[in-house]
Amino acid sequence: MGLTSKKVLLLAILFAVALFALTVWLWPRLSKGNWRAVLGRIGLLFATQISLFAAIGLFANNMFGFYASWADLFGQEQQPGVVTNYKSGPNGTNLKLLGNERLSIQGASMPTTAGRLDKVLIRGHKSKIASPAYVYLPPQYFQERYARKKFPAAVILTGYPGTAEALYKKLHYPQTQFDLLRQQGMQPTVLVMMRPTVAPPRDTECVDIPRGPQTETFFTQDLRHSLSSEYRIGKDAKSWGIMGDSTGGYCALKMTMRHPNAFSTAVALSGDYKAPIDTTTGDLFGGSAQLKRENDLLWRQKHLPGPPVNLLVTSSRHGEGNYKNTLKFIEGTKSPSRVSSIILDSGGHNFNTWRREIPAALQWMGNRLSV
Missing domain, CATH: 1.10.287 (Helix Hairpins)
Known part of the structure; x- marks a missing residue:
């Protein structure tokens, strides 16, 4: 079991x-x-x-959703399932369809009504990293009047260690977008759900580690290229956003601020503003003080020009440890960066808090992307 x-x-x-x-x-x-x-x-x-x-x-x-399996709990790599070629797009080699998952949405068996959730394996050509992800294609993707239309995409990240399954089973991202689409609260957007731990069990904090996993390259280059080649997704940064909770939130902010040519919009739910150094991360920066500073978001705001991106941060006055730094981040944001926030009166670092923030945050992001 x-x-x-x-x-x-x-x-x-x-x-x-x-x-x-x-x-x-x-x-x-x-x-x-x-x-x-x-x-x-x-x-x-x-x-x-x-x-x-x-x-x-x-x-x-x-x-x-901290761990998905016994092997995940004990830090053992799982063998991937049977891989079949992805049949809905061009015959590429960087993306493979592993199967489809059923969503708790009315009419889930009909893609034109409920959309479709694909499980894929993304193979990074530049980073040499391979990682699974869940891709939610909204109902409009399969409807005739959208047949020639490209869609914006939002990468959704868990915290560490986290499981990608929790994003649709516990945090209900596809279900939330489905409700927003029915209310005409946002434009249809492809959701790419995964965990930032693409080199398990190491917590890479989405850093290109010297002589180690090139996680930042995987997300900012390989992932975007693979998905936009196989799905009808815009290729430019204006079509791409990234959103996450906890470690995933830090990754979202950091990669958008460092790579505005990859992502134009970021949402951090209870995100940190710099990477921790502990037994799960190891030495992330190869002893480079400069690389460490460049991955400290409050340092970047103070010493580097602001990139032309949209940023949304969330916290709680009571219950969140990042509240003071969130206020510092908001105050330190410089034009042409644009910052927004969701500040709750109270809420802990947990799924219940993030479920309260996701509808407004997803709507905010979806309406800032374009193709």
Whole structure:
């Protein structure tokens, strides 16, 4: 059974409850002072606590989508599924269709009504990175009156470690766009959903690491080229936006500010403003103080010209650790950059908060892209 299976979660909860009941029942029998009774009490307490932590951990993982599988949890690479050529576009070699996923949208079996969710493998020609992604094509993509039309695209990133599946199963990006389209709240936009961890298990913070993974090149060059070659997506920066939460939010801001010729619009939900250096990242900058400064967004605002891009940042007055830096970022934004914000009264660093922000943020982004 998979890590995110409801059966696994239910079994873990039942096991924890059973161990708790067993502990209560056996405790009087283990009240003696001999070494066997002491070891018995220690063993029961240890087993009960481990089962409780496991149940809570599985529940949190199911809610927030930290890991998609047991192999993902233990840092093991998963073998990709059977790869077939993508049949809806030109015969390219940098994008492969792995299958389709069903969405929780009325009429999901009909692309002209609900759109379609493709699972693809993107192979980077320049970065030499290959990573899976989910591509949501809105209903208009399949409708006859849009048959010759190109569409804007928004790259949607998770945090670290995160799972791409959480973007449509928990954060409901395609479903949100579907509702906005029915309300005529935004233009139809192709959504490219993935995690920024394209060289797992390392957290690269979307940096081209010296002598390491070229993550920034993958997102700003390879991904855009592969997708616009296979789908009807505009090739210019004005057609491309990028949006993410937490680490994904930092990546969105950083890559748009550093590469305005790749992305014209960025949204950071609870994003950071510089990359952390810890055991998950390793040395991101190869000892280069200059490269480290260039990836610090508050430093960039103070010392470098503002790029001609649209930026949206979000935070909460109570519950978010990035609130003060978000205000600094807003105040430090220089023309021709344009900045907007969503500031909640309260909200933590979690899915519930981001679900409150996504409709307005997605609408804001969709209406700033063009083809």
